[in-house]
Each structure stands twice: as C-alpha cells, then as structure tokens.
Amino acid sequence: MSAVMPPFRAGRTVAVLALLAGAALLQGCAPIEPWVQPYERERLADPIMQLSRDTLAERHRDHVFTVREGARGATGVQGGGCGCN
Amino acid sequence: MVVIKSPHARSGGLPPEGARAADRQSRIRARHLIRAAGKALARVLGLGSGLFGGMAGTAQAVDLPPDHAEAMLHVYDGGGVRAAGPAVLIRKSLFNKVSLSATYYVDAVSNASIDVVTTASKYSETRQQLDLGIDYAVRDSLIHVSASSGKEPDYIAQTFGVDVSQEVFGGMTTVNLGFTEGHDAVGRKGEQGYFDHAEHWQYRLGATQILTPRWLASANVEALADEGYLGSPYRAARVFGTLVPENVPRTRSGRAIKFRALGDISDWFRGGSWGAGQRHSMHAEYRYYWDNWGIKAHTLEGGYSRYFGDKWLGDSWLRFNRQSAALFYSDNAPVETLYHTTNRQLGTFNSWSLGGRATYEYAKVPGRYDIKLSGSLEYVRFDYQDFTDSRTGKPYAFNGALLQLYLTANF
C-alpha cells in the first residue's frame, strides 16, 4: 500500500475547499453578528416565553408520565429515581 | 483562497527525501490543522485568546438563577392509583457567587391499580425525596451540581448529577451538557434489607437557540443506561395463562431526542377581539425514544398561553404519546422465553392528556420580589392495545387527572 494516489485529482481541490469552508464557518461565527440584539429580547424575557417555568410542577408532571410510560429522557428535568414500578 | 505553489507540488507531492521526511511533513500538517481547529473552537466558545477576546466585543456573564421559593400540593388520581403530597423548593444565592437549592418532595401513594388488585391487594406507602443543588456561574457558563435521595419503605434511590450550560454566540445560543448517575437499593415488603440493586446513568446534550426576537427552539438528546434489578418484585407476568414472577433483562440502554419550539405570537392577535394588546405564546415539542428492549415511543405536545390583563396568565396544552411494546412483553405469553413481562408500562398503548393552568400574580415589586399562585388540572387517558383487563376481558384503558396547586415567589 505504498503511495496510493486518490483516484481523482479534482478531489484534492474539493477537499481543500471543504476544509477551508469548514474552518471559515467555525470561525466565521464571529463575523456573522448575533442577529437578535440584546435590546430586541424583550419578548423573550417574559415568563410566558420560558421553556421551563415552574420547577416543582414540571418535576411532578414528568414523574407521573415517566412512571407510567416506557419512554423517558430528554425532557430537561433532571431526575431522581424511584421504585415506582 | 490562497495557494502557494511549492517546488514539491507535483503529482505525488512527496519530497524526494523519503519516508521519514514525509512523516515529519504530515505531522506538521496535522499540527497546523489541529491548531486552526482549536482556535476556531475556542473562538466559538468565547474562551477567546487575548487577540480576539470573545464574541462581538461582549464580555457577557451569565447570571445565577434568581432567588426562588415554591410550595406545591400535588394530587394524581387515575387507574386506581391515588398519589398526593406536598413539595417545597428553596433557592438562595450566597455572596453573589453560588446559588444553593433544596427540594423536599413527598408522595403518599395509595395503590389499587389493576396490577395490584388482580394479583395482590391494595396498599399504601409514602415516598420522600430530598434534592440538594449548587449552581456556580463562571463567565458564560453555569455549573449545576445536584444530589438527590429518595426513600420508600422498600426502595432507596440516590442520584448525583452535574449539568453545565454555556452561553455562546452573543447569548443567542445556550449549550448544555449533563450527566446523572443513580444508585438504587431494591427491597421487598416484609423483608429486611435490600435484596438487589440498580444503577442508572444518563448523559444529556442540548442546545437552545434564539431564532428571532419572537421565537426560540431547542434540541436535546439523552442517552440512558440502566443496570441491575429493573423489574418489580410484586409484579407477575402471564405465561401460558398462569402467573409467574416477571423476569426482565438486567441491562437497558435507551436514547431520547426532543425538539421544541416556543414563540411569542402576540402579533397574530393584534387586530382582533381575542386578547388584542396581550402577550400570547405557543409551543410545540416532539420526542422520540427508543431502547434496546424494543420500545419505541413518540411523544407530541403543543400548547398555547396568554395573559388576561396584568395579573392573570392562562396556559393550555395537549399531549399525545404512542408507544410500541418491548420485545419480551406479552399479555399472555404463548411460548416460554427467558424474559417475560406483562408490565403494561412496557406494552403498546396510546396516552392522551389535556391540561390547563391559571396563574394569578398576587404581588409584584419589580426588582424586589413577586408572588404568583397557580392551579393546574390535567386529564389523562391511557388506552392499552395489548394488555387485557382480566376483570372484563377487554383491552385495558383508564382515565386519570393531575392536580397541582402551588405558589412561586422570586425575591
């Protein structure tokens, strides 16, 4: 397996471009300004726009469903366990 | 793109010096790429080298969660099970550096569910759970460490978790990573001590993104792993029409992925007669769960909320969950298999729920404190496809309701 050439030459340019684009995209997050300025976040600051409003109520509700359903997880509630089978 | 032609840029690209030089060359290339990638990552995470110093010139620091207290009374009644109890939560920050939180949760359960009634007799027991947490803010990150201990007469569950959330991209994106580890001791009523144990691990990764001044979205993934005694010592499985103790695998591995969107839709109601001039919002979420027991579940939820004047806030939501059975689940197993369970939690079913909540702002002094009172009611319905109600011979279904009455205060 000595000095096996990639079967396509054009692939090299494409790969280089992809790498450059990738690096630029990663770093390019900076020149792309956050498009929602802090002074535009009034609506988002309202309690009605909170993903998680009342901790205890959510924990209880999550518990009721987790104990009766086979599905669990990704709810944003960090759980404790129980033997509620 | 700038490409400088070098004397070696021929078809092979290899300098004639030989293998060792080629190795050195590829190592140098790798180093360059790793350095560039590392710089890029550091920039994105705002950990900033001195030159670039953070995103868009902001030295934004994240705030500790506000001081908070909650007191709740919760009631669940459905399918023969009644569970009720109080719960309290206190959160207080110290020296503006850390925020401590404690939660105490009591569940007094009176269980006359179909499993209990058909295979045993009604019982009551109380579960108590204490959670403690510490939150610490470091520049744009919030680190949360928690420990919780839950006790029932025949079960002890201890968990420990760490969650880190990091604001990036000018505060528009929040990335969170979390890990929880649980150790349970499993006992049986009427026996001394604990006959077995169970371990649980959860790894979480998520991101919340502000899309517009009105909308935000989030995506979360979680990997769950369990090991040990994962069944119930009281539950029987039905094999060949007879009841035998259930036998479930001693390991379980699952994944969950959830997408959520939440938006302020006040502008939709601006001209009309329904809540013009009030804030309205809606949310939608979808979770897909799958594990190596063969269970696949889709959960969909949507809701709408609006303010009524300055003091009242109303929420409404609808939830739908559909699950397909575990591989070794059977209502009445026709063959003898290593694992067998008739636990309807692992069967095929649909569950629906419809809920509403009203919140009243009892007191508010901006910047000082606010007190809110809430009451919520949620109706649930479970429809099992492959679990028979042995009392009637038909597929089992039940209705239930959740009631939550609580007070929340920020101070």
Added chain:
Amino acid sequence: MSTPFLDLSRRQLLSLGAASLAIGLPTLAQASIAPSSPAPDFTLKSLDGPNLRLQEQRGKVVLLNFWATWCGPCREEMPQLNKLYEKYRPSGFTLLGVNVDEDSRNAAGVASQLGVKFPVLLDSDKRVSKLYQLSTMPSTVMIDRDGRVRFLTRGYKSGTELEYDQQIRALLKE
C-alpha cells in the same frame, strides 16, 4: 510510508491555515464607538415630554445608560445611577437613561417606582441603540465635555458604580 495529507506541502497548509484565520478575523468595524471617538448625536423624546438632544449637553459630562424594564441588572443599576446623578449634578454632570422598552408606559412605571430623578429618554424604535451598537444590556457610555466617548461599560455587577464614580470625577476635573 504514509500517503501525504491531501497532497499538500507544508507551505501550502500553512497558507491554508493563515487564510482560514484571515477569513475568521472579526470585523472590528464596531470601532466607531470606541474611546476618543465623537459620540453620535441623537434626539429622543423624554418621559416628561420634551425632546432632548445629546449635542445640547456639550460642556457637561454625560453618562448615557441604556436600560429596559425587563432587564434585571438594569433595574439593579438604577438606584446607583440615581445616587450618582444627585451627587455630581451640581458639578456639571448629567445622566441620560435611554429606555428600549416597546411600551413606554412600562418605563414610566418602573422609573417612578425606583424613584428615578434623571431624564429618561424613550428609544422604542431602537434607533439610538443601533447607532451606539448596543451589544449588552445594560450598557453605559461615558461622554466628556467635548462630546467624545471616553469609557464604555458593558453589563452591571455590584461595584460597577464605584468605577462610574471614578470616571465621572476624572472627567469633571478636565
């Protein structure tokens, strides 16, 4: 013998790295609000009614503070700004609070609740916020007697008001 990575020589890869870094270089074109540059002029309606123009404050040291009722640290900062206003006002200092709430009634409510004495200007269309490239809430711009930006403070933590005090003193001495 290993295959060379993408058949690029060391020099080519170096230039590749440099190019990607160059692409990523932040456009620090927000340099227009930097210390020693003139503070952009604007005219805004104040809560009391009359319009207020920044240019008219020439000769005084101006603290321009951007705040909103829905921003916690902003509200925490207000009483401190009030104290500074009352302390240095006789010496040729003025404080302008630019509020960016959509509804100016909220601003009026919170301002009176916090006992704010300094002029509150209403920027609900965010025109002046954009002009000053407001990137954090709250933000404070310290302007000297010649109308030049001298200090920029982003965010608020308890203790920041001591920095303001020092800055105002220094600018008043000039």
